[in-house]
Amino acid sequence: MTKVFLIGSGPLPDHDPREMGFPALRTRQFLLPMLAAGHDVTLACLVDGRAADELDSVGGVERRVAHGEGGELPYRFVGVRSDVPGRFLTLRDLRGEIAPDVTVTAGPFLPMAAGSRAAGEEPLWVDVPGDPMSEAQMRAFRSGSTDPIHRYREMLGWALARGDRFSVISQAQRGPLIGALGLAGRMTAQAVGEELVHVQPGSVEGLDRDLGPGEGLPDGFPDLPDDAYVVLFCGGYNTWLDDSTMLHGLLRAMDKDPRLHFVSTGGALRGHDEGTYHRFVGGAGGSPHAARFHFLGWVPTRTLPAIFASADLCLFVDEPCYEAEFGARTRILEALERGVAVAATDSCDLTHELSGCSLFYGLPVRDADAVARLLCDLADGQGAGQRDIRPWSVLRERYSVAATTQPLLRWLENPTRTPGGVPIDFLEDYWQELARLQDRLEEVWNSPTWRYLGRVHRLFSRLMRG
Numbered sequence: 001m002t003k004v005f006l007i008g009s010g011p012l013p014d015h016d017p018r019e020m021g022f023p024a025l026r027t028r029q030f031l032l033p034m035l036a037a038g039h040d041v042t043l044a045c046l047v048d049g050r051a052a053d054e055l056d057s058v059g060g061v062e063r064r065v066a067h068g069e070g071g072e073l074p075y076r077f078v079g080v081r082s083d084v085p086g087r088f089l090t091l092r093d094l095r096g097e098i099a100p101d102v103t104v105t106a107g108p109f110l111p112m113a114a115g116s117r118a119a120g121e122e123p124l125w126v127d128v129p130g131d132p133m134s135e136a137q138m139r140a141f142r143s144g145s146t147d148p149i150h151r152y153r154e155m156l157g158w159a160l161a162r163g164d165r166f167s168v169i170s171q172a173q174r175g176p177l178i179g180a181l182g183l184a185g186r187m188t189a190q191a192v193g194e195e196l197v198h199v200q201p202g203s204v205e206g207l208d209r210d211l212g213p214g215e216g217l218p219d220g221f222p223d224l225p226d227d228a229y230v231v232l233f234c235g236g237y238n239t240w241l242d243d244s245t246m247l248h249g250l251l252r253a254m255d256k257d258p259r260l261h262f263v264s265t266g267g268a269l270r271g272h273d274e275g276t277y278h279r280f281v282g283g284a285g286g287s288p289h290a291a292r293f294h295f296l297g298w299v300p301t302r303t304l305p306a307i308f309a310s311a312d313l314c315l316f317v318d319e320p321c322y323e324a325e326f327g328a329r330t331r332i333l334e335a336l337e338r339g340v341a342v343a344a345t346d347s348c349d350l351t352h353e354l355s356g357c358s359l360f361y362g363l364p365v366r367d368a369d370a371v372a373r374l375l376c377d378l379a380d381g382q383g384a385g386q387r388d389i390r391p392w393s394v395l396r397e398r399y400s401v402a403a404t405t406q407p408l409l410r411w412l413e414n415p416t417r418t419p420g421g422v423p424i425d426f427l428e429d430y431w432q433e434l435a436r437l438q439d440r441l442e443e444v445w446n447s448p449t450w451r452y453l454g455r456v457h458r459l460f461s462r463l464m465r466g
Contacts, residue, residue: 002412003040005100006031007091007111007118010045010079013211014065018298021236021269022202022330023107026129029203030106031065033405035073039412042098043075044091046082046110048270066210082110083271085441091118102415104408105159108132113155116162123415125408126163129202131176132156134322138239142273160184164418165411167200170349173326174199190419198407201350202330204337205400214305221307222263222294229259229379232311232340234304235331236269237277240324242345242366246317247283249371254289256372257379262315263294265307308338313378316344320365324348333399336360336392343374359392 008027011017017024027045034041042060060078067073080090095103095118104125105115112126136152159166160181168174177197181187186196208214224230231250237243254260262284268274284293299307308314314335318324324347332350335342336359344351346362354360361378364370397403 001038001040002415003098003101004034004042004412005095005098005103005118006034006041006043006106007103007115008043008045008106009082009111010047012045012065013207013301016211016301018300019266020301022129023111025204025207025330026107026127026202027111028065028207029401030104030127030405030408031075032067032073032401033409034104034412035065035075036067036402037409037412041075042078042094042100044078044080044094044114046080046087046114048083049081066212088114088117094118095120102412108135109152109155112159112163116158119162121417123164123417124162125165125167125411125415126159127167127200128156128159128173128177129167129169129200130327131173131322133180134326135239138319138321138323139273142239142275156180157184160186161421164416166197167408168197169200169202169328170326171199172349176326185421186418188419188422194418196418198411200407201399201404202328202333203399203401203404204330204333205396207334207337208305211302211305213302215300215302217306217310218296218299218303220296221310222261224261224310225259227259228261229257229375230311230313231260231262231375232308232314232335233262233264233266233316234307234314234334235266237267237273237280238269239273239276240319240321240327241276242317242319243276243280243283245366245368245371246315247280247287248368249317249375250284250293250315251287251289252368252372253375253379254292257376259379260375261292261294263296263307263311265296265299265304267295267297305338308335308340311340313375314340314342314344315371315375316342317363317371318345318347318365320347332360336396341378343371343378353395356390357392357395358390 008030009023010027012024012028013020031041031043060076062074063077064072064074078094080087091114100122102123102125103115103119105111106127108129109132112128115124115126132152133156136148139148140146161184166177168177174197181196250262268277281295284290316329316331324345328348328350329344332342332344341359341361343361343363345365346352346355347365351362355362361374363374
């Protein structure tokens with residue numbers, strides 16, 4: 001049994017949050033097999049302020065998570081606010097209290113940076129599911145600012161300099177991360193023969209089973225006609241979503257077929273990308289078919305099974321970009337696990353592998369007419385037979401929780417440090433100095449003097465407004 005300090009994002013699905021995205025699903029994917037293998041796991045779960053009801057004291061609480069048929073596995077849960085100064089110091093203190101055999105991060109961006117800052121001398125597994133710099137590029141594209149590129153580069157640099165093993169989400173992403181490790185000075189003579197980067201695809205296997213009984217459709221779900229053909233979008237409207245092509249494809253299909261309805265759960269991603277969702281909603285609301293667009297927003301997790309059961313097709317359309325190529329589309333797996341057909345742009349390892357699957361329809365990029373044609377054909381019952389080449393069940397085992405995490409589980413049997421790298425002045429010194437400066441700032445923000453001054457400032461501000 002290995003004592004594991006797992007750093008991920010939440011709230012977890014079994015907490016029944018209103019907002020649940022890929023970071024929480026990735027954390028679940030790592031947590032379950034480690035518990036099933038008998039490891040002693042403490043999960044530090046990064047959550048924002050709106051999930052404050054999921055937070056527990058730094059001392060942690062014992063939780064249990066459903067696993068298998070009726071079983072439950074115990075672990076220690078610690079909620080950590082991700083949106084306040086001092087989060088990395090909190091994790092470092094927690095790691096010192098636990099004294100783990102290994103530290104493991106799960107999910108994109110913040111956990112990988114947090115793990116590289118919090119880990120001591122124990123071996124560190126860093127999960128990098130999706131290329132951070134490709135995501136930074138799309139955030140910069142949407143925001144018109146270069147800030148995401150600088151910030152992502154800084155945090156990726158910490159992870160590259162400290163990690164001992166790395167996991168990625170796709171085979172396509174493996175090469176770019178190895179290249180980044182070389183740039184960071186980690187491809188040394190001593191590391192020859194070390195398999196530094198492992199592919200661990202996404203998995204949502206057993207999600208509905210582990211959540212327990214569903215709650216039916218949420219309040220506000222539309223009363224749809226009996227002959228409606230329901231197209232569902234579920235999840236966040238992210239920076240790489242091609243909202244324009246998706247909207248125009250839907251509108252052109254609706255022009256031809258009055259049975260088509262679009263239902264959306266999820267929405268804007270706070271602090272990440274809020275413009276894409278509002279732009280899509282505005283375009284739909286200003287169209288002649290506004291009454292056939294139904295935006296439910298973020299809904300309780302336990303209502304998702306009923307929502308998927310009401311849908312005929314899930315639709316996801318991505319921009320042609322590196323993020324779409326190197327990443328994966330876990331929301332596609334969510335739909336397939338529930339037996340709902342998916343139409344999506346064919347741009348990543350997952351969609352390439354699903355080509356010919358009876359439940360999957362690949363779309364070209366930036367082709368609204370292709371979207372419209374497919375929707376009309378499917379609503380008319382055309383085209384389904386010719387796609388029935390390979391059932392989803394043939395591929396399903398490859399995307400199980402156990403199969404996707406085999407590299408991590410094997411490593412946990414005998415975790416070791418990887419030989420250090422060659423100092424790269426223009427990168428390493430810069431990153432280390434930034435880390436030192438941020439530590440100093442967090443120490444100031446956590447000090448009693450700073451907290452006292454903050455209370456005085458808030459009091460003074462209220463008095464001035466009054």
